[in-house]
Every structure is written in structure tokens, then in C-alpha cells.
Amino acid sequence: MPLKSKIEELQKRKEEVLQGGGEQAIAKQVAMGKLTARERVLALLDEDSFHEYDLFVEHDARDFGMDGKILHGDGVIIGTGTVFGAPVAVFAQDFTVAGGSLGSMHARKITKIMDYALRMRIPLIGINDSGGARIQEGVNSLAGYGEIFWRNTLSSGIIPQLSVILGPCAGGAVYSPALTDFVFVVDKISKMFITGPEVIKSVLGEEISQDDLGGAMVHAAITGNAHFYAESEIECFEQIKKLITFIPWNNSRKARRFEPKEPKPEFNINNIVPNDPKQPYDVRDVIKALADDSDFFEIQELWAANIVIGFGRLNGETVGFVANQPLVMAGVLDVDSSDKAARFIRYCDAFNIPLCTLVDLPGYLPGIDQEHAGVIRHGAKLLYAYSEASVPKMTVILRKAYGGGYIAMSSRHLRADFVFAWPGAEIAVMGPEGAANIIFRKEITEAANPEEMRRKKVEEYKEKFANPYVAASKGYIDTVIEPKETRKLLLHALEVSSTKIADRPTKKHGIPPF
Amino acid sequence: MSLSRLDKKQLTAFIPGTIIDVKVKVGQPVNQGEILVILDAMKMHNRILAPINSIVKEVNVKPNDRVQKGFVMIVLE
Secondary structure, three states: OOHHHHHHHHHHHHHHHHOOOOHHHHHHHHHOOOOOHHHHHHHHOOOOOOEEEOOOOOOOOOOOOOOOOOOHHHHEEEEEEEEOOEEEEEEEEOOOOHHHOEOHHHHHHHHHHHHHHHHHOOOEEEEEOOOOEOHHHOHHHHHHHHHHHHHHHHHOOOOOEEEEEOOEEEHHHHHHHHHOOEEEEEOOOOEEEOOOHHHHHHHHOOOOOHHHHHEHHHHHHHHOOOOEEEOOHHHHHHHHHHHHHHOOOOOOOOOOOOOOOOOOOOOOHHHOOOOOOOOOOOHHHHHHHHOHHHOOEEEOOOOOOOEEEEEEEEOOEEEEEEEEOOOOHHHOEOHHHHHHHHHHHHHHHHOOOOEEEEEEEOOEOOOHHHHHOOHHHHHHHHHHHHHHOOOOEEEEEEEEEEHHHHHHOOOHHHOOOEEEEOOOOEEEOOOHHHHHHHHOHHHHHHOOOHHHHHHHHHHHHHHHHOOOHHHHHOOOOOEEOOHHHHHHHHHHHHHHOOOOOOOOOOOOOOOOOO | OOOHHHOOOEEEOOOOEEEEEEOOOOOOEEOOOOEEEEEEEOOEEEEEEOOOOEEEEEEOOOOOOEEOOOOEEEEEO
16 A cells, blocks of 8 residues: 555544544534534643644443444543643543443553653643543443552642543543632533432432532532633633742642732732731732732632632742631631632642742631531641641731631741731730630629720730730741731842752651541 | 522521611612621621622521520521
């Protein structure tokens, strides 16, 4: 056969496979408001950067009439490309081919690209759109899932792993995204659950729609399983691309450095935090007043919003911001907010991203439901994560820092490298009301007018202890600064800690309270 | 089945506290982000905001009321 014909044959074979599940299946996919797997990969990656592998892989199932069935690419696309010039490995399940079901060759393609990503130390992006295990392939499907989970765990903390849920992702399949660093969901398209509505109905008699059980908003606002919520697939891809600019390719690198930019003048740091500690404000405005170009990329915006986490840049370098949010539930720490912040801190630590913590909280949330939900164990995650983190850690106490909350929020005692406090900071063992009631109980109860005595004692306590100077006198905070000095000091702190060495005793691994 | 945590029409107290101020009346139209009630709890004058554009259907609190956790303070249409 002459070369020309061989090339023609290659082109013909490619054309056939590139049709995926065929016109009808593609029309169905479009009717569901979804892009096809290949459209997704092309929309996500830099133009002309995608290179596909294993296009000609076929399934090897013989039972249940699978013998003669042709499943193009076995229902998944794998390859490599770039996002804003950063190399990434990608897989995208193709729902038009046998519902994107996972058989053994389908899984082999995914694990091949996972192995590749780990070997090359580049980020892995997985696009999930699959009906689940391919029943005809039996236990081989389960083996495939297990192999994927094992690799997710092996790669954890070495390369960034992103999961994009663009269709159903149910049963065992949900555990791969859960093991990865960031999960992206899209309104009306994403569905994640362990057992679907049919099983719930037959076992428990409860009726619920797929969307109400495990739709995008459920995972973005209630469960915390998702990190980014988008209205459309295109918006979702923009979020992924933006995230890639903030994180390094792997754990032995730093994130890409950008041209430093001053914050925008509309975020005036002097006017954001009210003097009265009972008045709430949006702490994200403080972050925007500190970060380069006032650009703050928030993570898990809708879940446990009483703590704010996300990426910004200081002097061009990516920094992970963690901040109590007085606007939501007074900014308390609770089960969910501790869990949210702790995982983010560990992410930043694993990928050499310095941490900047902004403190203004009344403490841990009291209540029977919190205690019984295990706030001790979940709250401990935050202490563990901050103590363990060896990246540069900078803390700014904006206003309230009481009790256990003060210790937990990246205090000196958990080895923050720099602790700054604003003049209005109140650093004390507890709030003035509670403290005065305990310390001066006798004087208050025995006074002729107990209410007046209480007020007097609360004022007395406030004046003496509700300030930053007691903590400063012990060196627990390094310096008391004016709000307008904060960015300058953070930039300096970052500069002098770029060569930081934090020695830790050698161990196999710690045992965080998860 | 009602998904209380996604319910944007019933505004409940996240923790026991005291009502400082009620800014709306029954039948009043409200815009998303508008302050409905101020709840003093956890050392903060917490602003309870309208999560959607709507009309106030029920007001179950007045200033100085003590409310328990989960108490439905405002219902929107």
C-alpha cells in the first residue's frame, strides 16, 4: 500500500472515532444543554494545544452481547495540552458513547493519563460525565474505579488534581472527585450522589429529584463537596483557567509570578472595618484592599461562608487568604468552617503557597448541635493544619480575637511567622461581657445595683484587656500597625520569608483528626 | 420535600439572640440584599438580609424579642 493510502486510511479511522457516539447521541447530549466531551476539551485548553492519545482503544468485553459492539475510544478522551501555557493532562468522559460508562479499557485510559500526569509532574483535569460502572463488564469496572482512586491518592499533594462534574457522577464514581483538590459544578448539569433518587425511594420511601438530592447548588452550598459553582460550562472553564494561573504545576515548584499591581483605590483599607466591634462588614473588601489589583479568587464561596478562603497575589506572588467573615454568622468557627479552612491550608502548604490569615471572630459557635456534630474533632483540624503548615504564615488581627478562636487562627503559638494587629484589635481570653461576669461575679451579685456594677466592670475589663497591647507586651504579636501599613508589611514579610526553613521531626505522616 | 438549607423564603436565627431592629413590615416589597432584621448574637449585630427580591409575608419578631436557634423570624412570599 502506498504511503498516501496509508495516510488516507489513518484519516478515515480517525474521522470515524471522532464521531463519538454518533449523530443521534450527540443530538441528545446537546438537547440536555451539554457540550460534547471533545468540545469541552477544546474549550478548556489553549487553541491548537490538545493532543489526544489512545484514540483507537477498544473495549475487550465479550459477555452480554458486547462482543460485536463498537464503542469509539471506549467512551473517554485522554490527552495533554496547555492552559495559558501551563501543561496539563486531561481526561473527558464521553456520554455519547455508552453513556460514558466505565469499563476496564475506559478505566485503563484514565489511569494511563493519570500515571502520565504524575510522572511528568503536571496538573490533571478530569471531566466527569458518566452513567457509572459498565454493568456488562462486571467486577472489571469496579477494579477500574479502585485503580483510579489509588492513583488520586498517590498523586495527592504532588500534582494539582481538578475534577469537573459535567453530567451525572454517581455511586462509586463520586469518590474520585472527592479525593481530588478542587471540584467544579455547573447549574442544571452536575449531579453527584452515592445512591440516586430511585434507590432512596425504594429503600426509604423518600421522594426527591436528582437536582435537589445532588445538584450543583446542593454541593456548592450545603455539602461543601464542590469548590466552584458556575451557571454555564463556559463560565466553569473560565474558573478552571483562572485557578490554573494561581497554582504551581507541582509541589516542587512555586506558582507562576505575575507583574505586581497595586490594589484598586476604591478598596480603601481605612474605611472597611467599623470601629464598633458589634458592626459587621465584608472581610473580602479587606482582602481586596490588600491583594494585587484587588483580585481575589474565592473558593467555596457559598458553603460555610462564615470563613472566607481563596487565592490572591501579593507583589505578584500567589498567597492563600483565610479570613473570618463577620458578615455571616458573626464570623464564628464551627464544624463546616473549620473543615473548609483546614483543607485549604493543607492545600497551600503542599503547594508552596504562603498563607495570609485575617482574624476577626467571636470564637467557636456554642450549641448542642455543634458539640454533637463533633466540633471538637472538626475544630481540631484547623489547629492541626496551621501547626503543620511550614509555608510562610502571616497573620493580621483586624478586630476580635478571643479564646480558642484566637489560638486557632494562625496565632504565634501555632508558629505564625508574622503576627500583626490593628489598633482596634481585642485579644483576650474571652469577650468583655463574659469575662467580667466571671471575674467580678462576687462584686456584681453583692452590689446594691448589680446591673450598674456589671456595666462598670465590663467597661473596666474592656479598657484593660480588650486591646492589642497585652498580647504585644508578651511578644505574642510582633507589632501593632495602622491599617494603611498592612500591605507594605505583608509584602516585606513575604520577601524575608522566601528562604524560610521550618524544620520538623521526620515521620511517615501525621494523623490529622479527619 | 423541603430543603430547609436552600430555602430562601424562611429566614431563621442561626443562634439564640436578641432582636435589635426590624426594618420591614408585612406586605412590603424587598430587594435582594436589603436588611430585614438585626439580630444581636455572638457579640455581633448580625444583619439578616433578603436573599431574593420578594414581598414580606410574615414578620414574627419585634425589637427586644429573645429568639431561639432556628426560629423563623421572617417569611418571604
